[in-house]
Amino acid sequence: MNWIPFILALAASSMIYVSIADLIPGLHKKTELRSTIFQVTLIVLGVASVAITQLIVEG
Numbered sequence: 562m563n564w565i566p567f568i569l570a571l572a573a574s575s576m577i578y579v580s581i582a583d584l585i586p587g588l589h590k591k592t593e594l595r596s597t598i599f600q601v602t603l604i605v606l607g608v609a610s611v612a613i614t615q616l617i618v619e620g
Contacts, residue, residue: 576607
């Protein structure tokens, strides 16, 4: 079970990379409020999925 923190760190870092490299530049290209809300929601869901996985595994 010592490998779980490393897997969670990899998942979190992958999510951060995707949000920085792909989603955030897209926010600057599209000025529609609906599109911005959708992309921010996806970022929040990604972070929440990592946090929930951690709670399930450690719980």
